[in-house]
Amino acid sequence: MTTDAPDVALETGPHDEPHQGGISNRLNWLRAGVLGANDGIVSTAGLVMAVAAATDDTGTIAIAGVAGLAAGALSMGAGEYVSVSTQRDSEKALLAKERRELDEEPEEELAELAGIYVGKGLSEELARRVAQELTEHDALAAHAEAELGIDPDELTNPWDAAWASMLAFTVGALLPLLTITLVVADLRVAVTVGAVAVALALTGWSSARLGYGPTRPAVVRNVAGGAFAMAVTYAVGALLGSHIG
Numbered sequence: 001m002t003t004d005a006p007d008v009a010l011e012t013g014p015h016d017e018p019h020q021g022g023i024s025n026r027l028n029w030l031r032a033g034v035l036g037a038n039d040g041i042v043s044t045a046g047l048v049m050a051v052a053a054a055t056d057d058t059g060t061i062a063i064a065g066v067a068g069l070a071a072g073a074l075s076m077g078a079g080e081y082v083s084v085s086t087q088r089d090s091e092k093a094l095l096a097k098e099r100r101e102l103d104e105e106p107e108e109e110l111a112e113l114a115g116i117y118v119g120k121g122l123s124e125e126l127a128r129r130v131a132q133e134l135t136e137h138d139a140l141a142a143h144a145e146a147e148l149g150i151d152p153d154e155l156t157n158p159w160d161a162a163w164a165s166m167l168a169f170t171v172g173a174l175l176p177l178l179t180i181t182l183v184v185a186d187l188r189v190a191v192t193v194g195a196v197a198v199a200l201a202l203t204g205w206s207s208a209r210l211g212y213g214p215t216r217p218a219v220v221r222n223v224a225g226g227a228f229a230m231a232v233t234y235a236v237g238a239l240l241g242s243h244i245g
């Protein structure tokens with residue numbers, strides 16, 4: 001393989017963007033993981049902040065935090081399972097329809113595929129050749145990619161998605177849960193706020209990097225969002241604690 005071959009140029013382009021299924025798929029998982037962790041941090045921090053504002057009792061704070069972690073992780077997992085299952089069902093139905101059409105009217109399907117490449121800028125002749133060669137290689141994969149944007153071999157497994165988001169949420173939730181229960185009463189709110197701010201700066205920075213966006217505004221937004229959530233729930237906890245507790 002020579003260095004000026006076009007496929008090499010594509011693989012090592014100057015911008016280093018994800019352009020192939022494998023890489024962008026892994027990036028999607030990473031992004032989902034960072035978002036899940038972010039969710040775990042913010043929702044658990046908000047929850048324990050409210051309880052800590054209402055009571056000094058470490059046991060009560062711990063029970064609320066653990067319950068919040070479990071409920072949040074299960075809710076994330078179930079939600080992810082449902083949404084990925086639904087998506088997978090519809091992708092499977094679309095693939096089945098495509099398979100049937102390829103079976104019943106291969107000529108029309110070939111013309112349709114060629115038409116897509118003409119629409120993308122290829123000449124009729126070249127589009128026809130591309131369509132023919134792709135069809136000979138793997139007709140279903142070619143149609144799935146061009147018409148549906150689906151890779152038939154890479155459909156997301158709903159269980160994988162569910163476990164991943166539960167795990168990500170749990171990792172995030174553990175941080176505020178541990179600081180609020182392990183740090184001495186006088187300092188636990190301050191230490192938790194500080195730790196959460198640092199963690200949210202990190203998740204904000206990571207998700208901006210993974211999305212090739214500017215990092216500073218992402219960090220500022222993410223930390224501000226978390227600080228706002230903690231301030232509101234702390235106020236709610238203090239208010240309820242003084243009236244009910």
Ligand SMILES: [Zn+2]
Pocket residue numbers: 098101109112113143147
């Ligand atoms: Zn088709």
